[in-house]
Amino acid sequence: MAEALAASLPVQQAAPAPAAPTYEAIPASMARVVDIEAEIPVESVQLDGLVVTKIIKHSREAPSSSAHGLLLGLDLDGVLEVSNSFPLPHHAGDEDDKSTKSAARYQAQMLRSLKEVQSDDSVVGFYQASTMGAFFSQALIDTQAIHQDKLRHGGIVVVHDITQTARGNASFHAFRLTKAFLDAFKKNNFSAPSLIDHRLTFSTILEEIPVKIRTNVLLNSFLNTLTTPTQSHLPDASPAVASTSSLPPSFSPLNLGATGVIRNLEQVNDALDAYRTEEGNLAYLQRQIAREKARADAYTAKRKEDNAARVAQGLAPLPEEDVSRLFRIPPEPSRLESMLLLGQMDAYGKSLAGITSAGLVKMYAAKASSDI
Secondary structure, X not given: OHHHHHHHOOOOOOOOOOOOOOOOOOOHHHHHHHOOOOOOOOOEEEEEHHHHHHHHHHXXXXXXXXXXXEEEEEEEOOEEEEEEEEEOOOOOOOOHHHHHHHHHXXXXXXXXXXXXXXXXXXXXXXXXXXXXXXXXXXXXXXXXXXXXXXXXHHOEEEEEEHHHHHOOOOOEEEEEEOHHXXXXXXXXXXXXXXXXHXXXXXXXXXXXXXXXXXXXXXXXXXXXXXXXXXXXXXXXXOHHHXXXXXXXXXXXXXXXXXXXXXXXXXXXXXXXXXXXXXXXXXXXXXXXHHHHHHHHHHHHHHHHHHHHHHHHOXXXXXXXXXXXXHXXXXXXXXXXXXXXXXXXXXXXXXXXXXXXXXXXXXXXXHHHHXXX
């Protein structure tokens, strides 16, 4: 029976061998846009409206100004298009090694999940929240240096100023490390001669890239609907409610209070104290280096005098010894921390100038209106 059924079945044909894959050359018109070799440098950054909203929400809900996360997107024809982002967890009391491993696991899981739903999973940089424009930190520099070494086009860091957003001015700036700073960073040499050779100051650590924000048509229509006033259908409506809007007017810019000035001055004082402490440590190291070098020079001069006297007496000179083994001369101290503190003080100073100038204009306007 089984043999009869087998005989009645159609004979299986041998599976045809798969054809070798063929690859078509990229058209000349698309070669510049695709940029497979990453030869076109990034000249601008385009943030999607969703990314801007996510960064603002995360920065507002974070317990401190330590909100940070990854940026996802694609670079096309010199424009780095950031289409998505997700925050990274912040571990306040954990150890550095433990928090780093936890963040790495979370990042890998998020990228895997985004890939499963066919969303953008290409990391193009990260974002960092800051207060009063002071974003210079060792962690930001180290993270950006790793990204510029591993990502296409080096990646970028987008800095979001929480203070400016609280005043109604969304502040987003994109930066990347300069070539001169990367050269000194790879050599791990931030001594005074190295800074002079590379012409490094706090203003030449990062270079800014223009940022553009892109919103879709539906979002623009929704925002126009919110801002367009509507007329009341009630015939006896009062003038106050005859024309209403979904977004009520805000009079916070007319506030004459100077709450931000006090906080800004405190930040300036703290940065000055930290800079004075760092300069004191550098001065102590410089004195120690000078002391050891003076001892080494005195020993070398004494040995030369002894050898000259022995040669005059017809004796063999004493062998020259390695001075570095006899005297432990410390290496030149790093000036990176002091440069970062100077960058923070400069940012606090600019923020203070902006707050005080706006406050003076408001006070003069209020005084002029009261005299009328």
